[in-house]
Amino acid sequence: MTQGAVPAREADSPPPVEVRGLVKRYGEITAVAGVDLTVNVGDVYGYLGPNGAGKTTSLRMMLGLIRPTQGSVRLFGRNPMESVEALDGVAGFVEAPTFYPYLNGRRNLELLAAWDGGDAPDRIDSALEIVELSDRARDRVGGYSHGMRQRLGIAAALLRDPKLLLLDEPATGLDPAGMRDMRLLIRRLADQGITVLLSSHILTEVEEVCNRVAIIRLGKIVYEGAIADLKRGAGTTYRLETTDDERALAISRAQPGIEDVRAQNGRLSLKGEEVAVAQLSQALVEGGVLIRALVPQMVTLEDLFFSLTEGGDRVVPASEPEPAASHPPSVEVAG
Amino acid sequence: MSRPGVGTVYRWELTKLRYQKRTYLGLGAAAIVPILFVVAIHFRHDRRGGDFAFSSYLTRSGLAVPLVILLFGAVWMFPLITALVAGDIVASEDHNGTLKTIFTRSLDRSQIFAGKTLAALTYAVAAILINGTVAVIAGSIQSGFNSLQSLSGTIVSAPKGLELVYVSLLVYLIPIATIVAIGLLLSSLTRNSAAAVVGTLMVSLLFQLIGILPGLGGLQPYLLSTQFNAWQGLLRTPIDWSPIIRAAWVCAMYGIPALAAAFLVFLRRDVAGG
Numbered sequence: 001m002t003q004g005a006v007p008a009r010e011a012d013s014p015p016p017v018e019v020r021g022l023v024k025r026y027g028e029i030t031a032v033a034g035v036d037l038t039v040n041v042g043d044v045y046g047y048l049g050p051n052g053a054g055k056t057t058s059l060r061m062m063l064g065l066i067r068p069t070q071g072s073v074r075l076f077g078r079n080p081m082e083s084v085e086a087l088d089g090v091a092g093f094v095e096a097p098t099f100y101p102y103l104n105g106r107r108n109l110e111l112l113a114a115w116d117g118g119d120a121p122d123r124i125d126s127a128l129e130i131v132e133l134s135d136r137a138r139d140r141v142g143g144y145s146h147g148m149r150q151r152l153g154i155a156a157a158l159l160r161d162p163k164l165l166l167l168d169e170p171a172t173g174l175d176p177a178g179m180r181d182m183r184l185l186i187r188r189l190a191d192q193g194i195t196v197l198l199s200s201h202i203l204t205e206v207e208e209v210c211n212r213v214a215i216i217r218l219g220k221i222v223y224e225g226a227i228a229d230l231k232r233g234a235g236t237t238y239r240l241e242t243t244d245d246e247r248a249l250a251i252s253r254a255q256p257g258i259e260d261v262r263a264q265n266g267r268l269s270l271k272g273e274e275v276a277v278a279q280l281s282q283a284l285v286e287g288g289v290l291i292r293a294l295v296p297q298m299v300t301l302e303d304l305f306f307s308l309t310e311g312g313d314r315v316v317p318a319s320e321p322e323p324a325a326s327h328p329p330s331v332e333v334a335g
Numbered sequence: 336m337s338r339p340g341v342g343t344v345y346r347w348e349l350t351k352l353r354y355q356k357r358t359y360l361g362l363g364a365a366a367i368v369p370i371l372f373v374v375a376i377h378f379r380h381d382r383r384g385g386d387f388a389f390s391s392y393l394t395r396s397g398l399a400v401p402l403v404i405l406l407f408g409a410v411w412m413f414p415l416i417t418a419l420v421a422g423d424i425v426a427s428e429d430h431n432g433t434l435k436t437i438f439t440r441s442l443d444r445s446q447i448f449a450g451k452t453l454a455a456l457t458y459a460v461a462a463i464l465i466n467g468t469v470a471v472i473a474g475s476i477q478s479g480f481n482s483l484q485s486l487s488g489t490i491v492s493a494p495k496g497l498e499l500v501y502v503s504l505l506v507y508l509i510p511i512a513t514i515v516a517i518g519l520l521l522s523s524l525t526r527n528s529a530a531a532v533v534g535t536l537m538v539s540l541l542f543q544l545i546g547i548l549p550g551l552g553g554l555q556p557y558l559l560s561t562q563f564n565a566w567q568g569l570l571r572t573p574i575d576w577s578p579i580i581r582a583a584w585v586c587a588m589y590g591i592p593a594l595a596a597a598f599l600v601f602l603r604r605d606v607a608g609g
């Protein structure tokens with residue numbers, strides 16, 4: 001998978017996606033409240049957020065389907081609201097891909113290829129093969145399963161020979177095998193040099209395929225940057241089990257270098273550098289508390305996602321800014 | 336990259352119509368009504384005819400059949416058939432959620448709108464021509480391909496009568512084009528196929544209702560419903576062009592704003608659902 005590497009000749013070209021100050025209001029409701037994000041060439045970029053956070057509305061604005069109230073979207077430097085040419089080299093779908101149910105799969109692709117022009121019609125067979133729908137291409141789309149429609153949506157996108165794919169929840173509604181196939185497909189497309197922006201709330205999917213993410217909450221970006229930076233910024237969490245949790249809690253909270261000490265489910269969790277944790281273990285023993293277990297926990301994207309999107313009171317500072325992004329991967333206080 | 340144009344949209348809109356049941360519902364109705372009408376004439380006991388235009392000629396010339404059907408179907412039947420497609424052609428995209436699919440291809444919205452408008456017009460033309468042709472054939476089988484008496488009482492030869500029938504259908508297409516524009520507007524505005532189809536028909540009937548309200552007789556020449564009968568000017572000797580010319584500008588008065596509004600709604604709308 002490409003990990004955001006920018007070839008020198010492309011370094012000066014406009015990024016595939018550049019969103020600045022994007023706002024969408026529907027009357028009193030603000031669906032998107034000032035989104036800034038940048039997707040660089042080669043990124044597989046995850047756009048994360050709970051339902052209703054503003055992901056789909058943002059994607060619709062990126063594809064020129066709805067007009068922003070404020071702010072701008074540039075795809076390879078072009079404004080999708082100004083002309084349809086801005087979508088050259090761009091493909092994708094928002095929410096579920098949609099087709100004419102009374103036409104078969106191939107006929108739907110023929111229509112879309114005709115509406116794309118150029119050599120798009122020549123790509124129908126290969127697109128159907130890539131998404132493994134060649135055998136069902138003559139069936140009416142009305143009889144397709146959700147997974148088949150998702151795959152047909154990818155095929156429809158591939159007709160445009162895209163350099164940028166915008167996919168909204170591509171694995172939603174798929175069974176485990178379908179989700180795995182979709183992940184593999186996205187990876188394969190990324191390996192072919194296609195920049196991908198995918199929105200999702202399936203965090204394992206994002207963690208497996210994406211190199212960079214933006215996390216949106218209540219219409220605002222609360223993190224943008226590399227997943228690795230996000231995890232690094234979160235520090236290491238330890239699980240602590242002792243013979244006297246109450247006392248251990250007090251000792252831990254008093255120990256320098258130990259943060260975010262919490263008691264939950266009959267055990268403690270805390271954060272700290274290795275040295276501080278080693279000193280804590282010594283302090284516990286000296287304080288008469290025996291340690292049953294002191295285990296470093298792998299911080300998952302899911303943990304970070306929930307800490308950023310569920311209104312927690314933690315600040316999760318990212319350790320390094322992302323050089324290519326105009327906004328450093330700093331994290332706001334969620335809530 | 337060679338870009339597609341309005342012609343591409345138009346061809347594919349016709350292809351889509353070919354695969355939809357409602358297309359055949361409308362065209363089927365247009366074809367079957369004249370047959371049922373002729374069967375009814377055949378089995379009618381009192382064959383002296385009614386008291387409406389051409390009624391006394393129904394049994395003397397088959398060419399009277401399309402004109403009688405046009406007379407009675409002008410305000411509701413053909414507008415309904417037309418609305419079946421014009422009212423649906425944008426709203427069905429909303430229903431299927433396919434607007435977002437087609438708006439993210441290589442055609443701009445004005446091209447898509449133009450293609451859809453042409454397809455809806457083509458369907459209306461096809462329905463009226465099918466109806467007229469079936470009526471001529473069925474009528475001629477029933478009553479013969481005979482000369483026709485005009486509204487002024489002069490006798491028109493059968494070939495000339497046939498020509499007048501088709502020119503009448505063409506003139507009738509002027510108000511029908513307005514119905515297409517109204518259908519497109521309601522289709523774009525309501526985003527609901529049933530509401531747009533029924534709404535379009537209701538507009539046609541509403542004009543008819545306004546026309547019969549006491550005290551509003553002065554409005555009659557400027558109502559859309561009046562223009563549905565403009566073709567009758569062709570069947571006078573000499574031809575009375577005034578209702579036809581009036582139909583052209585009155586229909587433009589209703590149709591162009593409706594089409595322009597539909598275009599603007601289509602062009603500027605947010606595709607937020609589906």
